[in-house]
Amino acid sequence: MNKLPLIIKREYLAKVRNKSFVIMTFLSPILMVAMVVLIAYLTKINDGEKRIIGLLNESDYFTHEFLMSEGTSYVHFSDISLEAAKDSTANQGYYGLLYIPNGKDLEKVAEGSFLYTKDAPNTDVLDRLDGIFQQRLRQERLQKMGVSTTDFESIDSRFEINTATYDGDLNIKGINEIKAFIGGGFGYLIMMFIIIYGGFVMRSVIEEKTSRIIEVIISSVKPFELMLGKIIGTSLAGVTQFAIWIVSGGLLLIVAFAIFDIDPSSMNSGAAVGANFGPPIPTADQTLQIYAQELFKIPWAMLITFFLIYFILGYLIYSSIYAAIGAAVDNETDTQQFIFPIILPLMLAIYVGFFSVFSNPNGPIAVGFSLFPLTSPIVMLMRLPGGIGEGGVPIWELVTSILLLIITFIGIVWLAAKIYRVGILMYGKKPTYKELFRWLKY
Template sequence: MSIIALIIKREFIAKVRNKSFIVMTFLSPLLFVAIAAFIGYLSNMKADTKRIAIHDESGLFAKEFLNLNQTNTSYHYLDLSTIPTQGLKDSITNQSYEGLLLIPKTTSTVDLESKIEFVSNSSPSIVFIENVQNVIAQKITKINLHKANLDTLAIEKAQSKVNINLTKASGEQSLKGLNEIKIAIGGGFGYLIMMFIIIYGNMVMRSVIEEKTNRIVEIIISSVKPFQLMIGKIIGTSLAGILQFFIWALIGLSLLFVASLFFGVTVGPSASVAPELIQNTQEQFANTAQMYIGELWNLPIASILISFVIYFIGGYFLYSSFYAAIGAAVDNQTDSQQFLLPIIMPLMLSVYVGFFSVINDPHGTIAVVFSMIPLTSPIVMLMRIPFGVPLWQIALSVTILFATFFGVVWFAAKIYRVGILMYGKKPTWKELYRWLKYTQ
């Protein structure tokens, strides 16, 4: 067995036998399920109803707000126009009401547009204020139309709702929201790569720092080359991470099966659709679902999966080389913080580029350029592939990624070779550059 294989085996066994690794491997899925259940419970909880007092001297708007009580459970409006204004303001101070809507009596609707006041102890939400403004604006509009002798009913009937049908150039019908589904698929794979890099890249760095602090590394490198030790750590840690991810997926699927079997959780479209709705619109629902499934099957699934594996390997190895070099350069994790930001920034940038650029223009200049840059391509390119990317762009991006990986490994190995035996001194960027120039 080669030296690198022995190092990989040693790192893998050391990771999987670690108590924290074992605990988090089996505890993490349970925590995720518990958090998801707690969030679902909170989302189903009924919010406290807020009481809003209305003092309408004009007598035009109170009824409009009272009608909202039948459909709005978040706010309950009370017509208290007969009570003096000062008494209502005192009630707000005593927190009997959430707020007071003061509508003065005027002879012109133009004055109402700027003289209505809302009194409260705390600043109300933007959504609430916009809803109140919309109710008042609609009522004033009807009054203005009536004064102009215009038929408001006829105007409402004349208003139209447009539903644009999407069709491909080939003549096939397309679907709305398909781009969002594609970006969700690509973003999900990209997010997995990012999380794997951050979690297990840090694990590589901590392993190097631990061995360096305990002076074990001095014994190890008497038998192996620093480059072999670095590569063995990266691969061994990645295999442990893949095993952990596999166990998480297995436990997650098992929990999903148990939930569907014992708790009646239904998996599929019928889980969120009422039975009477399915009976009334069964044919339409089935046709729409079939079209979406057909569109998903038309996606380059093989290309997505193969690209995920390739970019997963290339991206992880690229960033892990950085983490290993940082671990060799410092004596503790506190000193590593100044070097971690330049590593995290490209990952965060790729996520923002993916969600704000790829979804709007997957074949635009910004998306194409960042899918070629090796520090961002593992995430950005995976977000582009569901939209259909020419094979030459994928090949070029992968070539640049792995070429950069080998270059970074060479540079990281030079830092690793020098820094692994440096103690008691906090390195600077200038000193790292000097280490790169060492030939011995």
Template sequence: MSIISLIIKREFVAKVRNKSFIVMTFLSPLLFVGIAAFVGYLSTMKADTKRVAIHDETGLFVNEFNALNSENGEYVYHDLSMIDVKFLKDSITNESYEGLLYIPKVTNAKDLENKIQFISNESPSISFVENLQDIVAKKLTKDNFEKAKLDTLAIHEAQAQVSISQVKASGEESVKGLNEIKIAIGGSFGYLIMMFIIIYGNMVMRSVIEEKTNRIVEIIISSVKPFQLMMGKIIGTSLAGLLQFSIWAIIGLTLMFAASAFLGIDATPVTKIHPEMMNSSLQGFALNAKTIIIGLQSLPIATIFFSFVVYFIGGYFLYSSFYAAIGAAVDSETDSQQFLLPIIMPLVLAVYIGFFTVINDPHGTIATVFSMIPLTSPIVMLMRIPFGVPWWQIAISITILFATFFFVVWFASKIYRVGILMYGKKPTWKELYKWLKY
């Protein structure tokens, strides 16, 4: 068995047998599912009903708000137009009501657009204020139509409802919402790669720091080359991470289904939908189901999964080399913070480019360039692939990624070779540069 294989086996066994690894492997899914179940339970609880006083001196809007009380919403409106406004303001101060909607009497209904007030001790939510504005605006608009002797029914029927169908140049029918599915698929894979790099890259760094602090590395380095030791640590830790990640996925899904089936808890937030809206949505879904399936089948599923595996391996090895070099250069995790920011920033940049540039223009210059840069390509390219990327661009991106990986391994091994035996001194960027010349 080769030396690297022995190091890989040693790192893998050491990680898997570690008590903290075992505890977190089985405890993390329990915590995650517990939190998800708790959030699901909270979402099923009915929110406290809030009382809102209405003082309408015009008498135009009382019926509009009374109609809302029959919907069993979060807010209940009380018509207190016969009570003095000053007394109602005191009730707000004493927290008898959540707030007071004051509609003054005016000679011209146009003046109401800027004179209505909502008085409360605390600032209301934006959605609540917008809902109030919408109710008042619709009522005033309806009254304006009636005063102008306009047929509101005819106006409503005259409003056009435009729906533009999407068809590819080849003649295949596309489906609305397919781009959102592409974004979700690409974003999920890109996010998984980023989290895996950060979590298990730090694990590689901590492993190097631990052996360096315990002086174990002095014995190991007498039998193996620094390059072999670094590669063995990266691969061994990645295998342990994949095992842990797989266990998390299996336990998490099992517990989620168990919680939903046996406890009657829905682990996803529940949104109340009106029955008519639900029926309409179901009918629309039934009509478009065939088109959606065809659209999903048109996605490059094989290319997506193949690229995920390749970029997963390439991206993790690339960044883990940096983490291993940093671990060799410092004596503690505290000292490593100054070197971690330049590593994390490309990952953050890739996420921002993915969600703000690829979404709007997946084949644009910015998206294409950053899908070729090796530090950002594992995330950006994965977000582009669902939109359709020429095979030659993927091939060039992968080639650059792995070529950069081998260069970085050579680069990091020079730092690793010197730093692994350095103690008691905090390195600077200038000293790291000198180590590259040794």
């Protein structure tokens, strides 16, 4: 193993000195930030659009319900026909025309109402209008039962149950989902890193094999040392590139938002509003402050530490498989039959992890996938923002998951080295799964 540092250094320098590697290292953050800024800017323009809806109300109802709101205003028509109102709305370029017919029965008035638009209306607009009609109908029905307007407002008041831990700390709605998204983000980074840089390892092995350079190298270096050196050297180059992306991307994002005067929180301001028109919920500033306090309580140091642990172990496992595949084939086209079984556990971890962790982070599915070595680097990271110990991930599950990863890494490296040793000097034949299994016995 005395030549391992030399192999690592060679692989690392070969990657970082590559012209395409340098270009993508500095160009990728610019492209990613440009995409984020473009999305934020377009969202800002879209949210700033004011929808004007013409209102022709021939009934005695809905006299005060349709008021100007964020993003929507109403122009009231009176003493004109429906066709004239349609023509006027279309000529003025309004978003649409809401027609409420005349009638004494509110139920029939509501059933006969129409929203006329040039194209299919926005779901958010329909939800708002439906909510107004539903609110008014509910009020009318209760008044017929003898419920006064004051009583109706009391009945219709918003209620949300208070939740807290046994220690008395208040909980807020949606924080578990936010934590799962944070953990899922870390898991997604691991998946992308494995796919991208695992592919680098595989292509590097294929290039040396097809150019016959490997025959010279293998005469003075053991196949296991060469494989391990490629994996570690390529991973270090990837970490270097990744670190540059994070630092430069973060700085560019801050500068871009400052230059274009974009508020990142406004990107979610267009969420649909339901039919509940009860008392107002806490202001946006108050809600953001509560969520910020909860996010600060997340054990970030612990999360980043275990991210690095799972990242290293997960990458070493998968890159060993990529290296073995690269040694077994002669060109990148032949790798397609072997790639899907590698990517499948990663995709499964992302999708099953999100569904299981969102609904029950300590349920049997979430626990099982966070212990299985091929999916644990992603699913366990989704569970860790909830903490370790009581209420979070049990310590024994965390320790067992890491031990299983280490054992799996040793086993896969040992098996991959067998395939690597045989396949690295074989040419002109596309191997099958049966042949790969036979190589493991050599």
